[in-house]
Amino acid sequence: MAALSVRDLSVRAQGLELVRDVSFEVHSGERVALIGESGSGKSLTAMAIVGLLGRGLSASGEARLGDEDLLGVSERRRCQLRGDRIALIFQDPMTALDPTMRIGRQVGEALRQHRGLSRRQAAEAAVKLLARVEIPDPARYAHSYPHQLSGGLRQRVMMAIAISCDPDVILADEPTTALDVTVQRRVLELLDRLVREEGSALLLITHDLAVVSEMCDRVVTMYGGRVVESGSVESMLTAPQHPYTDALLAASSAVSIDGASGEPLPAIAGSVPAAGQFPPGCPYRDRCPRASQQCTTMPPLEAVGDRTVACWHPVGREEPAAGITTEGTLK
Amino acid sequence: MSAQAEPAGASGPAAAVAGTAGSAGPEVVGGPAVGTRRRVRSFSLVAGGLIVALIIVTALVALIWTPYPALAVDPAGRLAGSSGAHLLGTDQYGRDVLSRLMSGARITLYTGFISVLVATAVGIPAGLVAALYGGVVGQAVLRLTDILYGFPALLAAIALSAALGASTTTAMIAIGVAYIPVFVRVTRANALGVLASEYVMAARAYGRRPWAIVRRHVLPNIATTIVVQMCLLFSLAILAEAALDYLGLGTRPPAPSWGSMLQQAQGYLHSDPALSLWPGLAVFVVVLGFSLLGDGLAELFDVRARR
Amino acid sequence: MSGPPAVLEVRSVAKTYDPKRRAGHEPSWALRGVNLSVNEGDTLAIVGESGSGKSTLARIVTALERPTEGSVLYRGETVSGRRERDLRDFRRRVQIVFQDPMSSLDPRMKVHDILAEPLRSLGLVDNEREQVRTLLASVELPDSAAARYPHEFSGGQRQRIAIARALGPSPELLVADEPVSALDVSVRAQILNLLSGLVADLGFTLLFVSHDMAVVRHLCRSVMVLYQGEVVEQGPTDAVFKDPRAEYTRSLLDAAPRIRHRRERGDASS
Numbered sequence: 083m084a085a086l087s088v089r090d091l092s093v094r095a096q097g098l099e100l101v102r103d104v105s106f107e108v109h110s111g112e113r114v115a116l117i118g119e120s121g122s123g124k125s126l127t128a129m130a131i132v133g134l135l136g137r138g139l140s141a142s143g144e145a146r147l148g149d150e151d152l153l154g155v156s157e158r159r160r161c162q163l164r165g166d167r168i169a170l171i172f173q174d175p176m177t178a179l180d181p182t183m184r185i186g187r188q189v190g191e192a193l194r195q196h197r198g199l200s201r202r203q204a205a206e207a208a209v210k211l212l213a214r215v216e217i218p219d220p221a222r223y224a225h226s227y228p229h230q231l232s233g234g235l236r237q238r239v240m241m242a243i244a245i246s247c248d249p250d251v252i253l254a255d256e257p258t259t260a261l262d263v264t265v266q267r268r269v270l271e272l273l274d275r276l277v278r279e280e281g282s283a284l285l286l287i288t289h290d291l292a293v294v295s296e297m298c299d300r301v302v303t304m305y306g307g308r309v310v311e312s313g314s315v316e317s318m319l320t321a322p323q324h325p326y327t328d329a330l331l332a333a334s335s336a337v338s339i340d341g342a343s344g345e346p347l348p349a350i351a352g353s354v355p356a357a358g359q360f361p362p363g364c365p366y367r368d369r370c371p372r373a374s375q376q377c378t379t380m381p382p383l384e385a386v387g388d389r390t391v392a393c394w395h396p397v398g399r400e401e402p403a404a405g406i407t408t409e410g411t412l413k
Numbered sequence: 414m415s416a417q418a419e420p421a422g423a424s425g426p427a428a429a430v431a432g433t434a435g436s437a438g439p440e441v442v443g444g445p446a447v448g449t450r451r452r453v454r455s456f457s458l459v460a461g462g463l464i465v466a467l468i469i470v471t472a473l474v475a476l477i478w479t480p481y482p483a484l485a486v487d488p489a490g491r492l493a494g495s496s497g498a499h500l501l502g503t504d505q506y507g508r509d510v511l512s513r514l515m516s517g518a519r520i521t522l523y524t525g526f527i528s529v530l531v532a533t534a535v536g537i538p539a540g541l542v543a544a545l546y547g548g549v550v551g552q553a554v555l556r557l558t559d560i561l562y563g564f565p566a567l568l569a570a571i572a573l574s575a576a577l578g579a580s581t582t583t584a585m586i587a588i589g590v591a592y593i594p595v596f597v598r599v600t601r602a603n604a605l606g607v608l609a610s611e612y613v614m615a616a617r618a619y620g621r622r623p624w625a626i627v628r629r630h631v632l633p634n635i636a637t638t639i640v641v642q643m644c645l646l647f648s649l650a651i652l653a654e655a656a657l658d659y660l661g662l663g664t665r666p667p668a669p670s671w672g673s674m675l676q677q678a679q680g681y682l683h684s685d686p687a688l689s690l691w692p693g694l695a696v697f698v699v700v701l702g703f704s705l706l707g708d709g710l711a712e713l714f715d716v717r718a719r720r
Numbered sequence: 721m722s723g724p725p726a727v728l729e730v731r732s733v734a735k736t737y738d739p740k741r742r743a744g745h746e747p748s749w750a751l752r753g754v755n756l757s758v759n760e761g762d763t764l765a766i767v768g769e770s771g772s773g774k775s776t777l778a779r780i781v782t783a784l785e786r787p788t789e790g791s792v793l794y795r796g797e798t799v800s801g802r803r804e805r806d807l808r809d810f811r812r813r814v815q816i817v818f819q820d821p822m823s824s825l826d827p828r829m830k831v832h833d834i835l836a837e838p839l840r841s842l843g844l845v846d847n848e849r850e851q852v853r854t855l856l857a858s859v860e861l862p863d864s865a866a867a868r869y870p871h872e873f874s875g876g877q878r879q880r881i882a883i884a885r886a887l888g889p890s891p892e893l894l895v896a897d898e899p900v901s902a903l904d905v906s907v908r909a910q911i912l913n914l915l916s917g918l919v920a921d922l923g924f925t926l927l928f929v930s931h932d933m934a935v936v937r938h939l940c941r942s943v944m945v946l947y948q949g950e951v952v953e954q955g956p957t958d959a960v961f962k963d964p965r966a967e968y969t970r971s972l973l974d975a976a977p978r979i980r981h982r983r984e985r986g987d988a989s990s
Binding site: 264289291330331354 | 769770874875876877904905906907908909910912913916917931932933934935937938961971972973974975976977978979980
């Protein structure tokens with residue numbers, strides 16, 4: 083059974099559908115990446131799952147954590163589940179940690195809340211957790227405040243908080259984006275180890291395909307608030323079928339330390355439109371070199387092998403048919 | 414492969430999502446709550462704006478017309494209650510309360526205006542100097558401000574009135590001076606933020622000198638905060654002026670300021686409570702009006718500045 | 721060293737923000753003993769992580785900050801420590817692009833004014849509207865952009881505006897401080913293409929500050945690696961990438977994320 087099962091999740095704000103009919107599953111021990119540019123709806127999807135959407139946003143659909151629907155239960159129950167069975171790691175550990183609370187107490191907080199540990203027990207557990215996330219001298223750091231720690235250490239603290247209650251699902255939103263590369267590498271290795279040890283399901287939200295290739299088993303591509311493709315990491319990163327995944331992959335792999343210099347880079351034309359300004363039909367068709375008249379109606383998500391794709395003209399399944407204009411239909 | 418200059422959308426949830434075009438910002442912040450916020454904002458803004466407009470109109474009308482001359486004494490009609498002839502009654506000298514309130518509005522606005530002028534004329538340049546020059550000059554400005562700040566505003570005003578003699582002008586200047594530190598601080602804090610921004614760095618890199626940067630970048634970007642602060646000071650100044658008048662340190666009788674009206678009505682609190690009620694209510698409404706306007710503007714600018 | 725004369729020269733520059741420096745205790749240095757020489761037409765990368773001092777160096781070579789020690793020379797003339805009024809010519813020749821396209825554009829100015837400001841400031845206005853139009857075209861933005869405010873643009877478009885602003889005075893040296901690190905990969909590629917196109921077309925010298933080895937590899941011919949305020953390695957990009965001398969450079973290269981496929985992944989972890 084899936085640890086987390088999202089069915090037809092939509093997020094609305096004032097009549098605008100920011101996320102539309104998103105469905106995917108994450109099994110225990112599995113790592114799923116949610117990829118896409120900013121504005122593609124990936125973070126909104128994550129926030130909707132844990133019920134942390136901002137004011138004015140409403141979610142519908144289903145997000146099952148085991149046998150409970152996170153969108154259906156009361157806020158009270160959600161609070162019980164959050165931090166206990168589903169844990170969060172945010173991009174910016176500086177703003178996600180309370181600057182006025184000592185590290186040890188913040189780490190022990192979830193245990194006191196969800197496990198009813200006493201202050202003493204929680205403090206002891208916190209030191210152990212800090213040791214598990216490889217913070218040197220955990221007893222000393224437990225008495226520090228967040229601002230006294232480096233970005234990498236703060237992100238480790240976030241991870242300690244996340245695993246404190248042995249969650250079934252860990253949701254990590256760009257956990258290493260704000261970090262230096264050398265630190266990023268070590269933090270990723272730690273996340274990798276923790277997820278393995280906990281046997282948790284990991285939903286990793288990122289725009290970094292290199293991180294995806296190193297961490298994840300499956301990939302879900304979002305664009306314009308929709309899932310446009312999903313599949314195993316091997317197939318998605320070797321033979322993407324949706325032109326958007328393809329373009330993301332091309333843009334990512336062209337800039338590499340092994341790459342050659344001087345060549346023009348493959349880029350995606352234009353930029354992600356603001357919410358509500360995506361074209362009707364396939365949201366990507368304005369920027370897609372393969373778009374045709376057909377794309378004015380939204381293609382269904384079709385399963386092909388281990389893959390689902392929502393595209394009328396998928397890459398690699400060439401039907402040199404009429405209708406595909408390489409010029410695209412910009413405007 | 415040219416970039417399309419699609420405008421990213423300027424308001425509401427659209428802006429919230431577009432605003433995170435940087436790599437990985439959470440896509441949830443900002444905009445979506447605009448619906449409720451806009452309603453709240455329009456309430457403070459509209460209510461505050463209406464009250465302030467009403468006071469201004471009243472003060473202007475009072476310049477050319479009041480039901481009776483504000484100073485006209487009528488020994489025969491002392492302490493009359495509300496009637497068709499005197500809508501809000503008359504005071505202990507038989508003067509028409511409504512007429513005095515209307516004339517008082519002018520004094521009140523005048524007080525607020527001059528106080529704000531004094532506070533900003535000194536406070537804003539001083540704040541800019543303190544922000545621009547970190548050295549001895551900046552420190553000197555800040556220390557002076559601290560000293561001034563140490564004085565309770567009202568007490569400083571009383572001291573100045575006592576020294577220069579009680580008059581509307583003294584009261585206005587006193588209140589203005591007392592609020593200089595607030596403007597120094599608000600200006601400095603906000604200017605520092607703007608001066609640290611990368612667009613100011615860029616301006617320096619193409620050779621803009623400090624005061625040109627202040628004019629082109631700092632002032633436009635702190636103007637909104639300053640205007641809001643001015644509204645709030647306006648309401649505080651009116652309140653302080655009323656208090657000074659009440660203490661006999663501001664506008665001298667028989668000039669119809671609301672504060673002095675209150676003070677004179679005090680003796681009749683038991684027999685004629687309405688006499689205290691009207692000027693009190695007037696002060697309350699005006700203060701409320703300017704506070705609301707300040708809040709409303711703050712929210713309006715806040716939403717716009719949210720980008 | 722023979723060859724063309726250096727456009728920019730940095731001589732044993734050090735910088736500290738420590739105010740207690742004069743009290744005779746050893747300050748913490750943001751930069752220390754930095755030497756650098758940039759030739760005409762070169763594309764040089766300054767690479768480092770947070771705390772390496774790379775942004776400080778960018779601000780020192782653009783005379784936005786003064787070095788505590790050492791000097792900066794532009795075409796043989798000392799720039800550092802000069803008074804602002806003596807820098808007008810330098811200001812025209814050297815321009816800078818910042819990292820964050822959100823905060824590098826004044827939110828209360830229209831794009832037209834943002835682009836016209838450098839021209840006005842340096843007395844280069846000839847036909848303002850036409851000049852702004854040309855600048856917008858050079859970064860592939862339509863004329864209509866001039867009438868809009870920065871918040872109406874996406875991150876990539878804003879960075880184009882910032883680049884156009886820096887191009888206004890036709891600089892000889894462009895310093896770009898992490899210009900693509902706040903952008904999505906797809907947009908990053910656009911901006912990198914734009915930058916390398918501009919370098920090729922306009923022939924300015926580029927000093928590119930970055931933390932991203934992959935981007936540097938793509939864009940720059942030579943590279944300098946900073947670690948905690950000191951230069952640890954310097955040389956042609958190809959050579960540095962092929963055979964890094966400094967341990968730190970090697971760790972940067974090792975840590976650089978790569979897209980690897982499952983087959984390679986087994987040995988990649990740990």
